[in-house]
Amino acid sequence: xxxxxxxKQVLVDDVKSPINKVAYLPKDAKEILxxxxxxxxxxxxxxAMEVITLKGAMTNEVFKVKWKTxxxxxxxxxxxxxxxxxxxxxxxxxxEIKAFEFISKSGHGPRLLGRFANGRVExxxxxxxxxxxxxxxxxxxALIAVKLREFHDLNMPxxxxxxxxxxLRNWLVEARRLASxxxxxxxxxxxMDKEISILEERLSNxxxxxxxxxxxxxxxxxxxHEDTKSLTLIDYEYASYNPIAYDIANHFCEMxxxxxxxxxHILDYSNYPGEEQSDDSKVEELLxxxxxxxxANHIFWGLWGIISEHVNNIDFDYKEYAKQRFQDYWLRxxxxxxxxxxxxxxxxEGEEALTPSTTPTKKSKRQGAKLKKFFSVxxxxxxxxxxx
Numbered sequence: 029x030x031x032x033x034x035x036k037q038v039l040v041d042d043v044k045s046p047i048n049k050v051a052y053l054p055k056d057a058k059e060i061l062x063x064x065x066x067x068x069x070x071x072x073x074x075x076a077m078e079v080i081t082l083k084g085a086m087t088n089e090v091f092k093v094k095w096k097t098x099x100x101x102x103x104x105x106x107x108x109x110x111x112x113x114x115x116x117x118x119x120x121x122x123x124e125i126k127a128f129e130f131i132s133k134s135g136h137g138p139r140l141l142g143r144f145a146n147g148r149v150e151x152x153x154x155x156x157x158x159x160x161x162x163x164x165x166x167x168x169x170a171l172i173a174v175k176l177r178e179f180h181d182l183n184m185p186x187x188x189x190x191x192x193x194x195x196l197r198n199w200l201v202e203a204r205r206l207a208s209x210x211x212x213x214x215x216x217x218x219x220m221d222k223e224i225s226i227l228e229e230r231l232s233n234x235x236x237x238x239x240x241x242x243x244x245x246x247x248x249x250x251x252x253h254e255d256t257k258s259l260t261l262i263d264y265e266y267a268s269y270n271p272i273a274y275d276i277a278n279h280f281c282e283m284x285x286x287x288x289x290x291x292x293h294i295l296d297y298s299n300y301p302g303e304e305q306s307d308d309s310k311v312e313e314l315l316x317x318x319x320x321x322x323x324a325n326h327i328f329w330g331l332w333g334i335i336s337e338h339v340n341n342i343d344f345d346y347k348e349y350a351k352q353r354f355q356d357y358w359l360r361x362x363x364x365x366x367x368x369x370x371x372x373x374x375x376x377e378g379e380e381a382l383t384p385s386t387t388p389t390k391k392s393k394r395q396g397a398k399l400k401k402f403f404s405v406x407x408x409x410x411x412x413x414x415x416x
Contacts, residue, residue, distance in 0.1 A: 048078055053108065054146060060142035060149055061108070061149065062077075063142075064149070068097075070097040070098050071104055072096050073096070078093070078095070087112050088110060088111050089342075090109050091107070091109075091110070092105060092107060093108055093149075106149050106150065107138070108147060108148075108149050109150060110146055114339025117202050117335055118199070118265070118332065119266060124265050125140070125143065126185070127267050128140055128148075131182065136178065136179065136261065137260060138150045138151035138152075153251055155254070155258075158247040160285065163279075164283065172245075172259065179261055180237075180239030180240060180241065180275070181239065183240075184240045186269070188269050190236075190269065190271055190274075191268040192271070193224065193232075195268075195328070196324070196327055197221065197224060199328075199331040199335060200331060202331075203217055203331045203334045204218075206334070211334065214351075215330065215351075217334075220327065220331075223361075226365070227320075227323055227327075231271070231321060237272050238269055238270065238271060238272070239269065239271075239272045239275070240269055241271075241272060242275060243267055243268060243274075244265065244278065245275065245278050245279035246287070247285075248287065249261060249262050273321045277319070277325050283299045284299050284300050291345075293344055293345040293349040293352075294352075295349075319364060320364050320365065323357055323361055323365070326356050327353075327357060329350075330353035331350075333346040333349045333351075
């Protein structure tokens with residue numbers, strides 16, 4: 029849990045506001061932190077903590093807390109997560125904590141060090157979160173595939189059924205309640221329940237493998253240890269049982285995002301991975317399902333954006349983000365859901381409309397090997413069987 033000079037967070041220190049934010053933390057959080065500081069013998073003064081805002085979070089406020097230690101020793105650090113306003117709409121915090129503790133005890137995530145009324149204290153992992161460019165690195169994709177297989181196979185408590193469709197309907201109710209009449213019309217919220225029902229009917233079948241899914245596989249939620257190359261998935265707020273094809277679809281959609289630019293809400297679908305035809309029928313079937321589940325993923329995060337626009341004060345253009353997700357949904361829907369259409373050529377037309385300067389066909393050829401490696405190494409082989 030000690031500091032490391034190699035540790036780099038995509039949730040980066042807010043260099044524009046380097047002020048110690050210790051006064052910003054609630055009293056119950058400070059009490060937990062002081063208690064932790066007392067447990068470490070090398071901490072000079074448990075009450076003399078430094079609290080630094082980490083930039084890059086879009087749902088919660090995240091802080092790095094550290095204490096000075098004896099000369100020659102690295103400082104002690106923890107992560108404090110304060111829940112964003114209105115985020116209780118999206119998930120049950122008690123369920124999230126249960127998942128957090130189970131995953132931690134299974135050796136797949138950071139330890140939970142304490143809970144307070146509006147947040148929690150977590151172990152500060154000696155690793156770095158991925159950067160957007162890392163998702164296009166074939167070697168890292170292979171590691172992600174292996175880690176995803178392990179995560180999907182976790183035997184979490186609770187009913188092992190898809191939660192996606194209930195979540196979409198619940199969020200649609202909230203989006204309609206919060207949205208203005210203009211937004212309801214713009215995002216077709218008055219007819220979106222029909223779209224959800226169509227997707228559920230078409231995508232729910234006995235062939236869909238259900239697993240415990242992360243459901244938010246953006247690059248900032250994946251950490252890598254630079255020396256061992258081991259991965260850790262973090263932040264389980266949206267985690268639940270779902271079709272694993274949906275989880276992979278979410279990960280692929282996140283390749284279009286870079287949340288650490290001057291316009292973090294802008295998506296670049298030229299970075300969505302392409303693929304080459306595979307000789308493995310299981311891979312082909314999964315690819316078809318994944319592409320179709322991108323539609324459900326667009327509705328999921330589109331509704332999230334609409335709701336967040338009204339309840340969250342974090343500096344992020346949620347409405348424009350939602351607009352892009354729904355735009356891609358409507359652009360790709362017809363080709364993806366047609367019974368005779370091929371999901372592989374699909375509708376890169378959606379990408380072309382959103383980013384007309386790109387050349388999707390060339391992008392698809394460039395990234396084909398990466399996707400083949402992603403599936404052949406990770407999704408159908410266990411960690412023991414994969415070539416390392």
